[in-house]
Amino acid sequence: MELFKYMETYDYEQVVVCQDKASGLKAIIAIHDTTLGPALGGTRMWMYESEEAAFEDALRLAKGMTYKNAAAGLNLGGGKTVIIGDPRKDKNEAMFRAFGRYIQGLNGRYITAEDVGTTVEDMDTIHEETKYVTGISPAFGSSGNPSPVTAYGVYVGMKAAAKEAFGSDMLEGKVVAVQGVGNVAFNLCKHLHEEGAKLIVTDINKEAVQKAVDAFGAKAVDVSEIYEQECDIFAPCALGAIINDDTIPKLKAKVIAGAANNQLKENRHGDMLTELGIVYAPDYVINAGGVINVADELYGYNRDRAMKKVENIYSTIEKVFEISKRDHIPTYVAADRLAEERIETMRMSRKSFLQNGNHVLNKR
Structure with missing residues (x-):
């Protein structure tokens, strides 16, 4: 290259x-x-x-x-x-x-x-x-396992996406299809179950599926059947590139909000979701809880402070939707724009400061 x-x-x-x-x-x-x-x-x-x-x-x-940290409001x-x-x-x-x-x-x-x-x-x-x-390790003042915090961020982001799609962020009674039941997804299922959501789960790991069935009364389906489930929300929490030409026609959900990275196989698949009226919470915005959590270590880790920052994912997802409607663009583009606007504002502010500083020095 x-x-x-x-x-x-x-x-x-x-x-x-x-x-x-x-x-x-x-x-x-x-x-x-x-x-x-x-x-x-x-x-x-x-x-x-x-x-x-x-x-x-x-x-x-x-x-x-760069985009993930910027959109999360991290310095x-x-x-x-x-x-x-x-x-x-x-x-x-x-x-x-x-x-x-x-x-x-x-x-x-x-x-x-x-x-x-x-x-x-x-x-x-x-x-x-x-x-x-x-x-x-926590012994050195670290935050420990980031999975529960990432899951909480996905949960609050999902609530913001539900509000956009259904007019309310209440998840009680909503059917959520969760693809993958690893550490993050299991903790996400716990939050959803506690609010009264109904869960459909799948994973190549049958033990992980059974654990979710036993703990949350989830319905288990084959990995190939998860896309076509009758549900309100589809939560991809495993592989990337799972929103594609093959899976989009099968989806019955009104919301896509999950922990997986790189969910769109290609950008055009984000365009297709918009055309179909499916609310998509961009992956790197909704799954930023982990990086927000570890970033707090740089200030001397405080879990309460970190969790309050993670709760801001709700308002960040709302901003993405606002930009999407303001500029008539898909939400994946709106997320990029949110990050780019923050970076450009800081860049211009720094440039202005340096120019004004030099002007003052020259006057002296």
């Missing part, structure tokens, strides 16, 4: 390539934008087909974090790391210690956290070399 051309096109600030022969570390740190503050984004460890694929993933994910920019390797067999202490030293060398421009293929224990090892890491 033409890296500099790609970076210029999408306005990336920095890419850092890190290697440590002794430990086998091969890492790519991508920093997209630091207008709002230092870049925060997790470290993903994956067996990529090629180095080019790893670069592309790091860049794509970093930009996504943080977007960045991401990918480590090339098999997380099941290639990890070692020296690798993450070496990686921590590279992060420390960026002097706070980039702050990491756990992601796919990495764990709290890995973050603890990184923490041995740098303070610029979140999602570490």
